[in-house]
Amino acid sequence: MNAYNLILDTDSYKASHWLQYPPGTEGLFSYIESRGGDKDKTLFFGLQMYLKEYLSKPITQAMIDEAEAFFTAHGEPFNREGWEYILKRHNGYLPIRIKAVPEGSIVPVRNVLVTVESTDPVVFWLPTYIETALLRAVWYPTTVATNSWFVKQVIRKYLEETADDISSLPFKLHDFGARGVSSRESAAIGGAAHLVNFMGSDTISGTLAAKAYYNEPMAAYSVPAAEHSSMTAWGRLGEEDAYRNMLVQFGKPGAIVSVVSDTYDIYHAVDHIWGTALKEEVIQSGAMLVIRPDSGDPSAVVLRIAQLVEARFGADINRKDYKVLKHVRILQGDGVNEKSIEAVLANLKENGYSAENAVFGMGGALLQQLNRDTQKFAMKSSAAKINGVWQEIYKDPVTDTGKRSKRGKLTLVRHQTTGEYKTSVYPIPKNGPNSQEVLIPVFENGNILKEWTFGEVRQTALNA
Known part of the structure; x- marks a missing residue:
C-alpha cells in the first residue's frame, strides 16, 4: 500500500456526504458510545495512539491529488475545494475539536465517551468524515482493555x-x-x-x-x-x-x-x-x-x-x-x-x-475474538448547526429501539457524591445537579491538548 493518506482513511460513500447536508449547515456534533454488549461497562483506552500517530499530522497537496485520482476512478465525487481550504487555511490540520473521558476510566455502557465537532463552518462535514478511523481507534483498544479488566476481576x-x-x-x-x-x-x-x-x-x-x-x-x-x-x-x-x-x-x-x-x-x-x-x-x-x-x-x-x-x-x-x-x-x-x-x-x-x-x-x-458489536460501539451525529442555530438530530428506527441515538450537544458528567456517570446536555445547566463534567478536550485544530502517561492510565483504571 501507499503511504498513509488521512483523506483516504474513510469509507467510500463518505466522499459524497458534503453534498448531502441541508443548505446553511455550519457545524456538526457527533459522539461515540458503547450501546451495550457483553459487558455493562467499558474501560476507555487507546484514543491517544490515534491522535499521535495520525490526526496530529497535516494533510498535504500530494494527499489531495492522490485522493482525487482515487475517488474519480472509484465512482465518487471529490471535495477538492474543501480539502484545499483545509490545506491553505489551516496548514493541513483538521479544524475539529475532540473531547474524551480520561483514558483508563471505567464507564457504564450507553454513555458518551468521546465527542467530536467541527470548528470551521466551511468544512463542517469533517466529524462524520473521520468516523471510520476514529471509531476504529476507540472500539478496538477499549474492548480489549474491557475484556482484560473483567478477567482481572475474576x-x-x-x-x-x-x-x-x-x-x-x-x-x-x-x-x-x-x-x-x-x-x-x-x-x-x-x-x-x-x-x-x-x-x-x-x-x-x-x-x-x-x-x-x-x-x-x-x-x-x-x-x-x-x-x-x-x-x-x-x-x-x-x-x-x-x-x-x-x-x-x-x-x-x-x-x-x-x-x-x-x-x-x-x-x-x-x-x-x-x-x-x-x-x-x-x-x-x-x-x-x-x-x-x-x-x-x-x-x-x-x-x-x-x-x-x-x-x-x-x-x-x-x-x-x-x-x-x-x-x-x-x-x-x-x-x-x-x-x-x-x-x-x-x-x-x-x-x-x-x-x-x-x-x-x-x-x-x-x-482477536471480538468485534465492534462485542460492546455495540457506534458513532452518531446528535446536533447540526444550520443557519446559525444548533438543532437536535437523531435516529429512532421503529425496527430496533436499541439503535435509537442521542440528541443534542452532549457531554458526560459524574456526580461528586455518588460517583454515578450520566450523559448530559452541553453546556451543563448552572443550576443542575451536583455533577462535574468528565469529558476533557484532548484535540483541537491539529493540536493534542492533553496527554496521559501509561502510569496515569493504569492508576485511573485501578481506582475506578
Missing part, C-alpha cells in the same frame, strides 16, 4: 478468597496474542490495551506502543520459556534432557523457568520427569518452575497437574487454609478465556488449592 476474586495477598495479580494473565491478530498494528494497539490491567506480555509491539504513545519505559515483562519446537528437537527419548537443559540454561535462584510439558504425556512429564528424575535439580536450582500444559480441558488438566505436583514436591498451607505448591506453578495457555479461567480457579479452590498456583496466557480470546 482472578482478583479467587486470589482474595484463597491467597494470603493479591500482589501477584498484575502477572496472572500473560498476553500470548501477537500471532493471532490480523496485523502488527492490531497487536500493538491490543497489546497495549491489555497492559492497562496486567504487566505480563510476550506481545512486544504492545509494550513498544505503550512506550511510544504513553511514555512508559517498560510496561511489561516476560521470562525464558520453552515452545514445542525447542522440546521436540530433542526427540521423544530426549524429553528429560530437554527439560534438564532448561534448568541448566535458566534455572537460577529467584528466576522463573516456563516449560511446555504436554508434547507427549503431560501427566508422565509431571510425575516421572519433573517430579522424580529432575526433582532435586528443580529444588536445588532455586528457580520457580512453571509447567505449561497446552491441550485438554483446562479445568481438569490444571487440577490434575496440581495434584501430581503436590504428591512429588509438597505444598504449604497458607493463612486461608489453601494449599500453595512448593517450587512449581502451572501456566494454562490453551483454551483460555474469562469462562475457562473462572472454571480453572473454581476447581482449584473446590479441591483446596490457592489461586496462587495458577497463571494464565491468553491469545486469540484476548486480542
Whole structure:
C-alpha cells in the first residue's frame, strides 16, 4: 500500500456526504458510545495512539491529488475545494475539536465517551468524515482493555478468597496474542490495551506502543520459556534432557523457568520427569518452575497437574487454609478465556488449592475474538448547526429501539457524591445537579491538548 493518506482513511460513500447536508449547515456534533454488549461497562483506552500517530499530522497537496485520482476512478465525487481550504487555511490540520473521558476510566455502557465537532463552518462535514478511523481507534483498544479488566476481576476474586495477598495479580494473565491478530498494528494497539490491567506480555509491539504513545519505559515483562519446537528437537527419548537443559540454561535462584510439558504425556512429564528424575535439580536450582500444559480441558488438566505436583514436591498451607505448591506453578495457555479461567480457579479452590498456583496466557480470546458489536460501539451525529442555530438530530428506527441515538450537544458528567456517570446536555445547566463534567478536550485544530502517561492510565483504571 501507499503511504498513509488521512483523506483516504474513510469509507467510500463518505466522499459524497458534503453534498448531502441541508443548505446553511455550519457545524456538526457527533459522539461515540458503547450501546451495550457483553459487558455493562467499558474501560476507555487507546484514543491517544490515534491522535499521535495520525490526526496530529497535516494533510498535504500530494494527499489531495492522490485522493482525487482515487475517488474519480472509484465512482465518487471529490471535495477538492474543501480539502484545499483545509490545506491553505489551516496548514493541513483538521479544524475539529475532540473531547474524551480520561483514558483508563471505567464507564457504564450507553454513555458518551468521546465527542467530536467541527470548528470551521466551511468544512463542517469533517466529524462524520473521520468516523471510520476514529471509531476504529476507540472500539478496538477499549474492548480489549474491557475484556482484560473483567478477567482481572475474576482472578482478583479467587486470589482474595484463597491467597494470603493479591500482589501477584498484575502477572496472572500473560498476553500470548501477537500471532493471532490480523496485523502488527492490531497487536500493538491490543497489546497495549491489555497492559492497562496486567504487566505480563510476550506481545512486544504492545509494550513498544505503550512506550511510544504513553511514555512508559517498560510496561511489561516476560521470562525464558520453552515452545514445542525447542522440546521436540530433542526427540521423544530426549524429553528429560530437554527439560534438564532448561534448568541448566535458566534455572537460577529467584528466576522463573516456563516449560511446555504436554508434547507427549503431560501427566508422565509431571510425575516421572519433573517430579522424580529432575526433582532435586528443580529444588536445588532455586528457580520457580512453571509447567505449561497446552491441550485438554483446562479445568481438569490444571487440577490434575496440581495434584501430581503436590504428591512429588509438597505444598504449604497458607493463612486461608489453601494449599500453595512448593517450587512449581502451572501456566494454562490453551483454551483460555474469562469462562475457562473462572472454571480453572473454581476447581482449584473446590479441591483446596490457592489461586496462587495458577497463571494464565491468553491469545486469540484476548486480542482477536471480538468485534465492534462485542460492546455495540457506534458513532452518531446528535446536533447540526444550520443557519446559525444548533438543532437536535437523531435516529429512532421503529425496527430496533436499541439503535435509537442521542440528541443534542452532549457531554458526560459524574456526580461528586455518588460517583454515578450520566450523559448530559452541553453546556451543563448552572443550576443542575451536583455533577462535574468528565469529558476533557484532548484535540483541537491539529493540536493534542492533553496527554496521559501509561502510569496515569493504569492508576485511573485501578481506582475506578
